[in-house]
Amino acid sequence: MPQIIPIKDLKNTAEISELCHKSSDPIYITKNGYGDMVIMSMENYEKLIKKINLYKELEISEKQIEEGNVKDARTSLSSLREKYDL
Incomplete structure (x- = not known):
């Protein structure tokens, strides 16, 4: 199941990094309730x-x-x- 988080949660960079490395799927970032970006581990x-x-x-x-x-x-x-x- 895809993980979706709001852009304000990007302040927690260590947690986001850990989340990216634990998941093989990309993490979807929303801004004002709409899709904005996708992040994943290198x-x-x-x-x-x-x-x-x-x-x-x-x-x-x-x-x-x-x-x-x-x-x-x-x-x-x-x-x-x-x-x-x-």
């Missing part, structure tokens, strides 16, 4: 960015497959072996 943020980048790479790969822009795996491995003297 560790969770970096995991999220890695996941987003992976999804982008998968999307590119799927598009290349749909367009027929593929190579035979054996041919590709063979050319890599020749290129790097493996």
Whole structure:
């Protein structure tokens, strides 16, 4: 369940930091009863960015497959072996 706190609670920085590190979900900050910001630990943020980048790479790969822009795996491995003297 998402945690929602009012912006005035950001004064308690140590508590907010602890809350961010305990939760794997982002914490939603409200201002005047409306959504204003989202905070999370650096560790969770970096995991999220890695996941987003992976999804982008998968999307590119799927598009290349749909367009027929593929190579035979054996041919590709063979050319890599020749290129790097493996």
